[in-house]
Structure formats: structure tokens, C-alpha cells
Amino acid sequence: MERALRILTDPDGPGFAPRRITLSTVGLVPGIRRLAASGPPVNLAISLSGTTDEQRSRLMPINRRYPLAELLAACREYPLPPRRRITFEYVLMVGVNDAPEDARRLVGLLASPRPRAEAFQRILRAAGLTATIRESRGHDISAACGMLHNASEQGLRAAGNAPGGENALDTPRASA
Numbered sequence: 001m002e003r004a005l006r007i008l009t010d011p012d013g014p015g016f017a018p019r020r021i022t023l024s025t026v027g028l029v030p031g032i033r034r035l036a037a038s039g040p041p042v043n044l045a046i047s048l049s050g051t052t053d054e055q056r057s058r059l060m061p062i063n064r065r066y067p068l069a070e071l072l073a074a075c076r077e078y079p080l081p082p083r084r085r086i087t088f089e090y091v092l093m094v095g096v097n098d099a100p101e102d103a104r105r106l107v108g109l110l111a112s113p114r115p116r117a118e119a120f121q122r123i124l125r126a127a128g129l130t131a132t133i134r135e136s137r138g139h140d141i142s143a144a145c146g147m148l149h150n151a152s153e154q155g156l157r158a159a160g161n162a163p164g165g166e167n168a169l170d171t172p173r174a175s176a
Contacts, residue, residue: 045087051105
């Protein structure tokens with residue numbers, strides 16, 4: 001699949017913009033992770049159609065191999081450019097997955113961290129505390145919180161200069 005996506009997005013080939021391509025999948029977790037690590041940044045659509053592992057396994061046998069928790073973890077790891085989202089496809093089947101409980105479970109599965117953070121923030125503010133939600137930035141260039149420190153330590157280890165050894169840096173470090 002990744003090879004086909006590279007051909008489709010190659011400027012010397014069809015040259016489709018990755019943002020104009022949506023890859024639909026039943027949830028092959030290794031493929032999602034490979035695409036996240038090295039594929040072009042295409043849109044992703046996940047066929048869900050069930051809100052519990054038991055229900056989804058009856059509808060989509062692939063769920064036995066890659067259960068919901070693993071699938072949703074891979075989706076959360078999928079790098080998305082700003083203002084883009086993963087699409088979750090849910091086919092309603094009368095008497096199978098159309099109950100109000102299914103809808104509530106779906107909300108629970110797919111609620112983004114942002115609404116949860118905002119609910120947490122409201123509770124803190126109601127108690128008179130200052131609470132600010134900050135967006136993580138710099139991950140795309142390996143400069144997010146902690147990434148530079150980890151990269152420099154890995155570089156030192158690779159060079160045989162592990163922190164704490166005779167060639168360790170003498171700069172104090174704060175730990176979080």
C-alpha cells in the first residue's frame with residue numbers, strides 16, 4: 001500500500017496531493033503504524049461499526065487480531081497535519097449496533113483529549129485555580145518537550161559518552 005501511495009503522490013507521477021487521498025482500512029494496526037512512520041501524510045478512514053470488542057469481532061473478524069484498544073492507540077499515534085482528522089466510519093445496522101448505548105460507547109471511544117482536558121480545566125477553574133491548556137508543538141521537527149534532551153542523550157550514548165560517565169556534561173538537569 002505504501003508503495004502505491006508513493007507512486008500516486010510522486011511529483012514525477014500522478015502527483016496527487018496527500019491531503020486529497022484517503023486510505024480506508026478495517027484496522028490493520030501494523031499497516032497504520034508503518035504508514036505513520038514512513039508513508040506520505042494521507043488522510044485515514046477507519047471502518048469501526050462496533051463499540052465493543054465482542055460486537056466488532058462479530059461484524060469484522062479482523063478485530064480478533066487487532067482489538068479496539070490497539071486500533072485506537074495506533075490512530076492516536078498517527079501524525080496528522082493541522083486541521084486534519086481521522087474519519088471513523090460506522091455503518092448502522094438495525095438491532096445490531098444502533099442502540100443508544102452504542103452511541104454513548106462510541107462517544108466514549110472517540111472523545112478527543114481536548115474535550116477531556118477542557119472538562120478537567122473547568123473543574124479546576126470552578127475551584128478558583130488557574131488552568132491553561134497548551135498545545136504540544138515541535139513534534140514534527142523532533143523539538144517537542146523532552147525530545148531534544150532525549151536526542152542529545154542518545155547521541156552521547158552512541159558516541160560512548162553516556163551521561164554520568166567520565167565524559168558527562170556538567171550541566172544540571174531538571175527532571176519532570
